[in-house]
Amino acid sequence: MIDMLIGITLLPLVLITPGLAWTFVILPANRVPWPERLGWSIGLSIIVAPLSVFWANLGLGVPVTPWGIALVLLAVTSLPVALSLAKGRLMSSFRERLRHDSRRSR
Amino acid sequence: MTVLRDTFGLAIGIAFPAFLILLVARELGVLPGLGFLPYLPPVLAVLAIPAIRRTGLPQVSRLPKPALLVGAAFVVAVSVRLGLSLAYETPLGYDAGLYRYVFNAYSFGLPDIPESSLAEWVRTVYPQGLPTFVTALAVFTGLSADALVRYGLPLLSAALVVPIYWIGREAFSQRAGVTAAVLYAISYTHLFTFGLLYLKNAVGLLLLLLALHALQKRQHALFGVFVGGIGIYHRPTLLIVVAVALVFALATRQPRVLSSLALGAIIAAPMLILRWDANWGLLADALGGNAGAATAANDGGGTFFDLGTYRWASLAYQPFALIAVVWCLVRRDWNLPLLLMAVAGGIVALQLFFFRRQIIPLDLAMLLKAGKGIDLAIAWLPEGRRMAMVGALGALLVVGTGAASVRYLDEASPLMDRDQLAVVEWISDGVPADAIIVASAYDAPWVAGWSGREVIAPGQFDIVIHDREEWLDFLESDSADAASEFLSQYPAPLYIYYSGRTASYLDVSKFTGPKFSLVHEEAGARVYAFASSSDLRD
Numbered sequence: 001m002i003d004m005l006i007g008i009t010l011l012p013l014v015l016i017t018p019g020l021a022w023t024f025v026i027l028p029a030n031r032v033p034w035p036e037r038l039g040w041s042i043g044l045s046i047i048v049a050p051l052s053v054f055w056a057n058l059g060l061g062v063p064v065t066p067w068g069i070a071l072v073l074l075a076v077t078s079l080p081v082a083l084s085l086a087k088g089r090l091m092s093s094f095r096e097r098l099r100h101d102s103r104r105s106r
Numbered sequence: 107m108t109v110l111r112d113t114f115g116l117a118i119g120i121a122f123p124a125f126l127i128l129l130v131a132r133e134l135g136v137l138p139g140l141g142f143l144p145y146l147p148p149v150l151a152v153l154a155i156p157a158i159r160r161t162g163l164p165q166v167s168r169l170p171k172p173a174l175l176v177g178a179a180f181v182v183a184v185s186v187r188l189g190l191s192l193a194y195e196t197p198l199g200y201d202a203g204l205y206r207y208v209f210n211a212y213s214f215g216l217p218d219i220p221e222s223s224l225a226e227w228v229r230t231v232y233p234q235g236l237p238t239f240v241t242a243l244a245v246f247t248g249l250s251a252d253a254l255v256r257y258g259l260p261l262l263s264a265a266l267v268v269p270i271y272w273i274g275r276e277a278f279s280q281r282a283g284v285t286a287a288v289l290y291a292i293s294y295t296h297l298f299t300f301g302l303l304y305l306k307n308a309v310g311l312l313l314l315l316l317a318l319h320a321l322q323k324r325q326h327a328l329f330g331v332f333v334g335g336i337g338i339y340h341r342p343t344l345l346i347v348v349a350v351a352l353v354f355a356l357a358t359r360q361p362r363v364l365s366s367l368a369l370g371a372i373i374a375a376p377m378l379i380l381r382w383d384a385n386w387g388l389l390a391d392a393l394g395g396n397a398g399a400a401t402a403a404n405d406g407g408g409t410f411f412d413l414g415t416y417r418w419a420s421l422a423y424q425p426f427a428l429i430a431v432v433w434c435l436v437r438r439d440w441n442l443p444l445l446l447m448a449v450a451g452g453i454v455a456l457q458l459f460f461f462r463r464q465i466i467p468l469d470l471a472m473l474l475k476a477g478k479g480i481d482l483a484i485a486w487l488p489e490g491r492r493m494a495m496v497g498a499l500g501a502l503l504v505v506g507t508g509a510a511s512v513r514y515l516d517e518a519s520p521l522m523d524r525d526q527l528a529v530v531e532w533i534s535d536g537v538p539a540d541a542i543i544v545a546s547a548y549d550a551p552w553v554a555g556w557s558g559r560e561v562i563a564p565g566q567f568d569i570v571i572h573d574r575e576e577w578l579d580f581l582e583s584d585s586a587d588a589a590s591e592f593l594s595q596y597p598a599p600l601y602i603y604y605s606g607r608t609a610s611y612l613d614v615s616k617f618t619g620p621k622f623s624l625v626h627e628e629a630g631a632r633v634y635a636f637a638s639s640s641d642l643r644d
């Protein structure tokens with residue numbers, strides 16, 4: 001029973017988290033309603049999880065064990081978060097540059 | 107002219123409920139016969155054209171709480187499916203054993219994905235996506251693959267109400283989306299699909315709907331990822347989504363859709379190329395209209411119903427769907443449900459690749475169009491009594507659509523009972539590890555899933571020596587000599603499993619004489635051992 005509860009608790013880490021992280025890279029940040037973001041997250045997780053586990057095993061030799069999968073999921077979830085942060089930093093520096101240029105031209 | 111159109115509108119407002127009353131009367135057995143009913147929906151749609159051409163239909167008030175209605179549709183869908191799934195000890199559907207075999211094959215190969223050591227039929231029929239996903243999920247959470255399928259498939263199948271609502275809302279209106287979601291929850295076609303345990307189809311449909319919704323919202327990158335995802339889960343759905351996207355790109359002049367398809371190809375191609383030999387054969391067969399040639403000898407119970415059955419199963423919402431099709435054509439509105447209907451309907455009508463199973467996405471498109479059609483019919487109802495008539499129309503539609511589903515719930519049962527399955531499980535301990543089991547196409551998936559032995563069956567699995575006619579002769583024959591000659595061509599040690607089910611097509615009276623011995627029997631299910639001439643000499 002406890003094993004089952006632990007299993008159910010872990011399900012969102014495969015079924016939602018990786019896709020949710022990727023939606024912040026693929027979709028505009030604030031313009032997508034949460035129910036749709038969640039729906040797309042589940043769809044993306046169903047794609048991202050097997051793709052990453054499959055290629056990590058065949059390409060990099062990461063074993064399909066609980067820890068191996070945890071490592072792959074962590075990587076595949078962190079990557080879009082990093083990309084998203086980098087994108088945000090890039091965007092803010094781009095906006096800063098625009099503001100600076102417009103001030104100079106005035 | 108306006109008067110004429112108004113009259114038509116009013117007539118249609120009355121003709122549709124009248125049609126539904128006749129259908130419900132037939133479904134409830136009050137008026138048996140009525141074989142002309144399937145011919146009426148196109149007539150009703152044509153009659154509606156003058157009213158459709160009228161612009162400025164009266165505004166109908168919005169639904170007060172759509173999320174609540176979609177939630178209710180989900181609860182109905184999931185309750186019915188979970189109820190069906192948990193009512194029996196053995197799983198529903200023909201494919202249960204095949205999925206169990208595949209998931210076991212992946213599980214035995216751990217900690218590696220056994221890509222190179224899989225049986226040829228697994229490589230051909232099961233793309234990497236689903237087995238890898240289920241295996242990863244089972245390993246990571248500790249839940250068994252059986253439990254994930256048993257509880258996960260009802261949730262997955264019921265969850266389709268949500269993207270159906272989104273697509274209907276985006277393409278037509280909130281009311282159309284809600285109506286389509288409610289109809290899905292009680293649709294016979296989709297309940298039947300669930301009962302067959304079409305797991306790959308279920309994931310393929312979810313991704314298809316999410317992809318189409320992404321395309322509606324012009325989220326092209328997201329659409330591309332979903333196309334790639336569909337490619338690693340369900341190839342027939344991939345062909346559908348690509349065809350729909352190409353037509354959509356042409357009709358709406360959105361070249362970015364082509365870039366999305368390229369992204370999808372980049373995602374899916376490496377996995378497809380890994381099994382290029384198997385996929386190329388399948389694609390060549392599909393394009394040549396010869397899909398299923400590899401399984402031509404398979405006369406088992408996994409076949410989806412035909413177009414004739416579908417015409418009756420979808421009759422309640424057909425006129426509404428057709429009227430919405432006419433509405434879109436008149437207005438040149440190339441929305442995605444219309445294109446999905448055209449592509450899936452074209453495949454079914456022309457009997458192209460996997461055409462029976464394409465009835466499933468066709469029905470999704472029909473439900474979405476029916477949502478719009480019902481929206482139109484409501485607008486045509488006489489204004490004074492609209493609320494009362496909407497209630498009556500809704501009740502008729504629910505009874506007309508749901509009656510077949512209720513009958514199915516009564517009739518549905520697993521294709522194998524617990525005792526018959528126990529005999530299959532006995533094989534895993536009772537016969538040598540290198541034994542091969544011969545079974546009918548009906549019994550074979552169960553033997554593959556639960557016996558842990560290699561299986562020989564008509565048109566399935568890797569050992570193919572005989573064609574369809576030769577198998578039929580063997581299954582029907584009562585001659586021990588003919589059976590012996592047939593079986594001696596397969597590698598020994600050979601055993602035969604027979605479930606005893608009427609649908610399992612195997613005359614066991616032939617298994618007599620020195621070469622056959624009954625090694626196990628329980629609840630009508632039997633296991634025979636076959637001794638070839640060389641065995642007897644030994």
